[in-house]
Amino acid sequence: MxxxxxxxxxxxxxxxxxxxxxxxxxxxxxxxxxxxxxxxxxxxxxxxxxxxxxxxxxxxxxxxxxxxxxxxxxxxxxxxxxxxxxxxxxxxxxxxxxxxxxxxxxxxxxxxxxxxxxxxxxxxxxxxxxxxxxxxxxxxxxxxxxxxxxxxxxxxxxxxxxxxxxxxxxxxxxxxxxxxxxxxxxxxxxxxxxxxxxxxxxxxxxxxxxxxxxxxxxxxxxxxxxxxxxxAELRGDSVHVELVDPDLDGSVRTLLGQLSGIGTIVVEGNVLRLRVDHGATAVPAVLGALEDKAVPVTAVTVSRPSLDDVYLRYTGRSFREASLEREAA
Structure with a gap:
């Protein structure tokens, strides 16, 4: 032992x-x-x-x-x-x-x-x-x-x-x-x-x-x-969406939260971090919803779960958000 x-x-x-x-x-x-x-x-x-x-x-x-x-x-x-x-x-x-x-x-x-x-x-x-x-x-x-x-x-x-x-x-x-x-x-x-x-x-x-x-x-x-x-505990994919303008009033978060297959949504300025069931099917739906509301997008990336996603799961915020909170405290 x-x-x-x-x-x-x-x-x-x-x-x-x-x-x-x-x-x-x-x-x-x-x-x-x-x-x-x-x-x-x-x-x-x-x-x-x-x-x-x-x-x-x-x-x-x-x-x-x-x-x-x-x-x-x-x-x-x-x-x-x-x-x-x-x-x-x-x-x-x-x-x-x-x-x-x-x-x-x-x-x-x-x-x-x-x-x-x-x-x-x-x-x-x-x-x-x-x-x-x-x-x-x-x-x-x-x-x-x-x-x-x-x-x-x-x-x-x-x-x-x-x-x-x-x-x-x-x-x-x-x-x-x-x-x-x-x-x-x-x-x-x-x-x-x-x-x-x-x-x-x-x-x-x-x-x-x-x-x-x-x-x-x-x-x-x-x-x-x-x-x-x-x-490995995290199923699905991580999607990062970079917007031209930040989601100041939460309307983008609310919009994407209505789509199926999307879990946690974190907004960091003009960057959206999404946990999704399947990246290949979620990205077209996300881009379509944003286009319908005339929300301009500069970039979208899909990746497998990272330690930042693990941190997000257990704390409810990204590692960057947690760091900024501590710096401001």
């Missing part, structure tokens, strides 16, 4: 009110479990509770209630053992920009109890693994963003942890650097059997990396499973 490298049960966390803000319930009974050697993707918009979850599991914060175990240790009862068993890569770089890559890695190894020769050997191994050997003797302030993130991940691996936490590690990276880091995470899980908890607000990243996915919304897990299984 597979053991659980990570387990959270009914975690609740409320941040107290400020002078201008009411209390914020960041986690509201959040629960999940992850077997050894699996990449868990915690997917949700900024403010959904992902980072708070990571802070609790890495002993940087305490839950108001609930319980959690990491690498078999109770987070609240045995925090020292948890810290020795995990690596943590935060959203912001943890390296010293004035030190070299080698110096950063050796210092981290020494902090974790390695002898100096062992720390140097480990630094050499990690620089080679992350293709940073030639930059090892350069100050980190001269690194590109992608190189800095690779070094951050290497720092999290110095002591050979059982569980690695990556808190939105590719935010701000260009597509090439992001793809490089994705490849490294895939190798860590596949080649070394490392358990990884990855928080992200990139749908493509979650789809690409996660062996298990948990969608977080307002501090709760609203859907859990493999990305493919979650998408």
């Amino acid at each position: 597979a053991t659980h490298a990570l387990e959270a049960v009914d975690l609740v966390k409320t941040y107290p009110a400020g002078r201008k803000n009411p209390p914020l319930r960041a986690l509201d009974g959040l629960s999940f479990s992850v077997p050894d050697g699996v990449v868990l993707g915690l997917l949700g918009p900024n403010g959904a509770g992902k980072s708070t979850t990571v802070k609790i599991l890495t002993t940087l914060s305490r839950a108001d209630s609930g319980r959690a175990h990491v690498a078999g240790y109770d987070v609240a009862g045995r925090p020292d053992q948890v810290r020795r068993s995990i690596g943590y890569v935060s959203q912001k770089s943890s390296s010293d920009p004035m030190a070299t890559g080698v110096e950063n890695l050796v210092l981290s190894g020494r902090i974790y109890g390695l002898s100096r020769p062992a720390a140097v050997r480990r630094a050499t191994e990690l620089l080679e693994r992350f293709d940073l050997t030639e930059a090892g003797d350069r100050q980190v302030k001269t690194y590109s963003g992608g190189m800095q993130r690779k070094l951050d991940v290497a720092l999290g691996l110095v002591h050979r942890p059982r569980v690695l936490f990556l808190d939105e590690p590719t935010t701000g990276l260009d597509p090439e650097a992001r793809a490089d880091l994705w490849n490294e995470v895939g190798r860590l899980s596949g080649d070394e059997g490392l358990t990884v908890l990855l928080t992200t607000h990139y749908l493509e990243e979650a789809d690409r990396l996660a062996g298990q996915l948990a969608i977080v919304d307002h501090g709760k897990i609203v859907a859990e499973g493999t990305p493919e299984a979650l998408k």
